[in-house]
Amino acid sequence: MRRVGPVVLLLLTAVLHVVPASALVTTDAKQEPLLQTVHWRVQFSPNGDGRKDAGRIRFLLSKSARVKLVVRSQITGEVVRGPVRLGRLARGEHLWRWDGKRDGGGVVPDGTYPVMVTATRGERKQTVNVANATVVTTMDRGSLVTTRLPVYPQANQVADRVLLVYLFPGWDYLTEFHADGVPRVVFEIRSGSGDVVRRGIVKHAITPTFAWYARRGDGSAMPAGDYRARMIVHDGAGNRQVFKRQLTVSHEQLIEDVFTDTLAAGQTRRFRVAEEDYCAATPSDRFPDGLSFRPCWFDGPTRAYFTYSVPFAAAPADSFRVSVTGGPTEHGTTDQGYIYGPSQAPTFTVPGDGTTTIPWQTPDLATHPFLPGLSDALWWSFSTESPDSYDVDTFTVEYRHYCEAADEECLNP
Structure with a gap:
């Protein structure tokens, strides 16, 4: 029996660690694969709000081939869409948009749906799980917390400020090690007349935090009075939540x-x-x-x-x-x-x-x-x-x- 050298074993181990198990396919190792995945994780929210209402499923063909696909429920294995026959497609990258609906209409429940694509060229046939499409139509509500108020921009002894912090549902300190972060959070602070006096964007943070010193760009203090903080939280599927908080600016000394x-x-x-x-x-x-x-x-x-x-x-x-x-x-x-x-x-x-x-x-x-x-x-x-x-x-x-x-x-x- 021919022995497998340590270099080959190392390469095999690396492949098994990098490629998701559900994306592995059986193919002739002597031939270039007909079909490859482009983006493994796809999130979208088919709720009609105009933001990521369709999942963008991409795949790559090394040669022209006849292509069909099916979408299954990860939980039950049921085919919820398809087979969808895309006909003969040319070599290169292709895009199929899924509106989140099952055959016969109706949006599928929130969850993950493997998209299986089959490419056929002559006698060659290959099936690949090109993407896991995750449908998310609702967001669990997090919370906006602040530190001590009011803010004192004219304090002589210290650079006073307030922190506005978004905590996603179930936040605890272990999430700082394991979570992927909140995709996008927009902070806005408006004056009593509605003018935006401060705006900031935080992306991919575990605990999005915004500091406000109640000062203008030139360093001068904002007028004393009431202000409104508005925080818009976006998830990876196109959903968003809006939080509001009343803020106060004081010109008293500390x-x-x-x-x-x-x-x-x-x-x-x-x-x-x-x-x-x-x-x-x-x-x-x-x-x-x-x-x-x-x-x-x-x-x-x-x-x-x-x-x-x-x-x-x-x-x-x-x-x-x-x-x-x-x-x-x-x-x-x-x-x-x-x-x-x-x-x-x-x-x-x-x-x-x-x-x-x-x-x-x-x-x-x-x-x-x-x-x-x-x-x-x-x-x-x-x-x-x-x-x-x-x-x-x-x-x-x-x-x-x-x-x-x-x-x-x-x-x-």
């Missing part, structure tokens, strides 16, 4: 206020980052309500992510810093830990017994854990690397925010 809180490490709220492999902290024997970061059982860090919810509305102009107090698990050793905030760089070393404070950080209000609940405005992480072992007693949070001078609720939460 004053700085620093909110401070000290927390036992073991009582500080934690969250898990599922995309990382690390060992969890355990209760400390050295500090009451403390946490112990001991060597991990595998070759990885021991880590915890912490979060905190401030008792007032957070704004992107805010900042915070965290101090950690603790010491090596075995008192007197040189073991150390590491702390960092949302910037993730640099990481600050926590040596020996004592307190270490990271520099002021900007809260990330366009991701988890602040989203989707708009509550946990800041986060930080503490970790150790084997063989070091370190115990944390307390964290002290300092949160710098900005309030109107007369806003007692903001200044004294």
Whole structure:
């Protein structure tokens, strides 16, 4: 028996990983395929709104051939359209438009429909699943969220702004790793008279975000008063949703206020980052309500992510810093830990017994854990690397925010 060399095996493996299983066809390897796919994924919305009402099915012929096609339900295998006989077509790329209707009329239910094309030339015959046509006539409604209002464009101490964020249905932080993103989002802000004062477009973002400073292009402040934000969300099938939100611009000045809180490490709220492999902290024997970061059982860090919810509305102009107090698990050793905030760089070393404070950080209000609940405005992480072992007693949070001078609720939460 002739052996297959490693290069051939590598090429075969690459082909199996690249070509979708449903697009594989049986053909004579010595001949050029008659038929090839052009665009595998096709989305459209046959709802009569004039936007992507037909699916554009493309395929490529290497030689002239007689062509027919059928459209099947991916769930039941039922033929919903066809056979459609396209006759003899010339060599090259061809386009067939499907209006989403089944034989006899009527739009098919939302779902995926494989399009099978058969090309015949003499005794040669080849059938290929040239596209998976996905019919989507409705969109699940997402949400538009904003950070603290009003916007203060004339504030001297800080460049104040508001964030407008679109969350698609079921958003959670894991979607940042696995979702394809929202195809297109248009943000508009209009004055009370209806004039568009700001417009922006975000494409293919997991969490489309728009920042508005309430300033003109020359940097001057917009007039105080009410404005209307309008967000238009487009999906890949041609559907769209419109969201509206009232915004307010104020010309009042802001004053700085620093909110401070000290927390036992073991009582500080934690969250898990599922995309990382690390060992969890355990209760400390050295500090009451403390946490112990001991060597991990595998070759990885021991880590915890912490979060905190401030008792007032957070704004992107805010900042915070965290101090950690603790010491090596075995008192007197040189073991150390590491702390960092949302910037993730640099990481600050926590040596020996004592307190270490990271520099002021900007809260990330366009991701988890602040989203989707708009509550946990800041986060930080503490970790150790084997063989070091370190115990944390307390964290002290300092949160710098900005309030109107007369806003007692903001200044004294």
